[in-house]
Amino acid sequence: xxxxxxxxxxxxxxxxxxxxxxxxxxxxxxxxxxxxxxxxxxxxxxxxxxxxxxxxxxxxxxxxxxxxxxxxxxxxxxxxxxxxxxxxxxxxxxxxxxxxxxxxxxxxxxxxxxxxxxxxxxxxxxxxxxxxxxxxxxxxxxxxxxxxxxxxxxxxxxxxxxxxxxxxxxxxxxxxxxxxxxxxxxxxxxxxxxxx
Amino acid sequence: xxxxxxxxxxxxxxxxxxxxxxxxxxxxxxxxxxxxxxxxxxxxxxxxxxxxxxxxxxxxxxxxxxxxxxxxxxxxxxxxxxxxxxxxxxxxxxxxxxxxxxxxxxxxxxxxxxxxxxxxxxxxxxxxxxxxxxxxxxxxxxxxxxxxxxxxxxxxxxxxxxxxxxxxxxxxxxxxxxxxxxxxxxxxxxxxxxxxxxxxxxxxxxxxxxxxxxxxxxxxxxxxxxxxxxxxxxxxxxxxxxxxxxxxxxxxxxxxxxxxxxxxxxxxxxxxxxxxxxxxxxxxxxxxxxxxxxxxxxxxxxxxxxxxxxxxxxxxxx
Numbered sequence: 001x002x003x004x005x006x007x008x009x010x011x012x013x014x015x016x017x018x019x020x021x022x023x024x025x026x027x028x029x030x031x032x033x034x035x036x037x038x039x040x041x042x043x044x045x046x047x048x049x050x051x052x053x054x055x056x057x058x059x060x061x062x063x064x065x066x067x068x069x070x071x072x073x074x075x076x077x078x079x080x081x082x083x084x085x086x087x088x089x090x091x092x093x094x095x096x097x098x099x100x101x102x103x104x105x106x107x108x109x110x111x112x113x114x115x116x117x118x119x120x121x122x123x124x125x126x127x128x129x130x131x132x133x134x135x136x137x138x139x140x141x142x143x144x145x146x147x148x149x150x151x152x153x154x155x156x157x158x159x160x161x162x163x164x165x166x167x168x169x170x171x172x173x174x175x176x177x178x179x180x181x182x183x184x185x186x187x188x189x190x191x192x193x194x195x196x
Numbered sequence: 197x198x199x200x201x202x203x204x205x206x207x208x209x210x211x212x213x214x215x216x217x218x219x220x221x222x223x224x225x226x227x228x229x230x231x232x233x234x235x236x237x238x239x240x241x242x243x244x245x246x247x248x249x250x251x252x253x254x255x256x257x258x259x260x261x262x263x264x265x266x267x268x269x270x271x272x273x274x275x276x277x278x279x280x281x282x283x284x285x286x287x288x289x290x291x292x293x294x295x296x297x298x299x300x301x302x303x304x305x306x307x308x309x310x311x312x313x314x315x316x317x318x319x320x321x322x323x324x325x326x327x328x329x330x331x332x333x334x335x336x337x338x339x340x341x342x343x344x345x346x347x348x349x350x351x352x353x354x355x356x357x358x359x360x361x362x363x364x365x366x367x368x369x370x371x372x373x374x375x376x377x378x379x380x381x382x383x384x385x386x387x388x389x390x391x392x393x394x395x396x397x398x399x400x401x402x403x404x405x406x407x408x409x410x411x412x413x414x415x416x417x418x419x420x421x422x423x424x425x426x427x428x429x430x431x432x433x434x435x436x437x438x439x440x441x442x443x444x445x446x447x448x449x450x451x452x453x454x455x456x457x458x459x460x461x462x463x464x465x466x467x468x469x470x471x472x473x474x475x476x477x478x479x480x481x482x483x484x485x486x487x488x489x490x491x492x493x494x495x496x497x498x499x500x501x502x503x504x505x506x507x508x509x510x511x512x513x514x
Contacts, residue, residue: 037399044395133374140377147384157349160356163380167363170387177394184401 009051010172016047017176042066048173058162059169061150102153 020043046066049059141159145151148163357376361367367379 033399037396040398041391041395136374137377140374140381143381144377147381157352157356160353160360164360164363167384174387174390181394181397
């Protein structure tokens with residue numbers, strides 16, 4: 001069952017990626033390598049996210065991030081089609097609200113921690129192992145939040161769920177790109193053989 | 197080292213030690229026991245256990261007290277409960293069982309958790325938490341709503357961690373949240389880096405035409421040579437046949453006109469001409485099973501559609 005959905009996703013991704021690249025090329029020709037790479041990557045990312053069709057948080061976040069940039073906006077809109085014009089805007093607002101909530105929560109937590117630490121001097125010794133473990137986990141979840149797009153406004157579980165989905169989709173993306181590169185290499189080799 | 201505070205109730209234990217002197221407890225400890233706030237040795241609960249065994253006395257209240265103390269050795273670690281335990285110790289005599297039982301359970305939970313966390317540091321948080329849940333499930337809690345919610349929360353997280361274990365390679369040997377999160381982070385970072393690298397590579401490969409639109413065009417322009425030279429030796433399968441058909445229909449319309457039109461394109465894109473074409477063959481070359489073949493076939497159809505559209509566009513320019 002997972003294979004089935006992944007192959008479906010793969011096809012969607014390829015379709016959208018090719019489409020996006022065509023749009024890119026038609027809009028502007030003669031870019032240097034870095035620009036090209038950026039465009040390729042951007043198209044790939046957006047294609048991946050839109051292939052998800054708004055089912056996951058990270059895809060929504062990714063698309064809305066891309067939309068913020070003006071020059072990408074046209075591309076994104078064309079790529080996505082008229083389906084999801086309104087949703088990202090709403091989730092953007094929600095995300096801003098989320099960010100604010102998260103920030104205020106963090107401030108509260110920090111102040112609480114500071115107060116608690118000042119009160120408790122002895123007991124942390126006994127809880128030292130647990131305390132250290134918790135700190136490690138916390139630090140790592142922070143890093144993960146930064147990696148997964150839109151991760152900051154997610155709580156612990158949905159973060160893990162999203163990370164899971166994100167990993168699967170990234171895998172597909174890497175797979176497709178890699179086969180393309182390999183195909184290219186094979187072609188180049190065969191080409192050189194033919195011409196020599 | 198003897199940082200564990202001891203509670204009032206230890207005075208009861210003291211009485212028993214007088215009757216059955218424990219070889220482990222030193223003379224120095226004895227005067228301590230007389231004080232209301234006692235400090236115990238680290239392995240105190242072990243001593244307790246051994247003494248408790250010896251003191252399987254017929255007196256029911258005594259045995260209850262023993263249990264109480266064994267349990268509450270766990271509470272040595274929690275300074276908060278000091279006063280509670282003192283109260284409890286008083287209650288012990290009055291045989292107020294319900295409260296005691298509840299607090300016993302609580303302390304057992306804490307004790308188990310502390311033990312586990314002391315034994316295995318980093319790897320046990322998840323397991324410790326899981327074990328913790330089991331204990332709680334067996335015995336229930338005084339403050340139910342909070343603990344239930346917490347338990348559910350933890351179970352959810354651990355379940356998702358397990359799912360992630362299945363996905364992230366090399367994660368099944370790792371236990372514990374921190375290490376697993378580490379692996380996950382590394383994996384996500386490596387995947388993202390791969391995407392960057394591959395997109396850079398793709399950008400570098402097509403010097404003039406980086407998008408597939410033009411590739412497809414040029415492919416349409418040069419169907420015969422590429423096909424005959426490169427495709428046939430490489431592609432033995434059905435896909436080739438259907439593709440040949442598709443291209444053959446286009447060939448008469450496009451080859452003659454457009455060969456002259458975009459010679460540059462053809463030359464420079466010779467390397468990437470059949471790029472997408474090759475892409476369809478890749479499933480055969482790599483041969484990774486049904487999924488890829490399916491993908492290949494559908495991809496081919498998709499590319500055909502694109503090509504048809506693009507070739508029409510091209511020809512319309514003339």
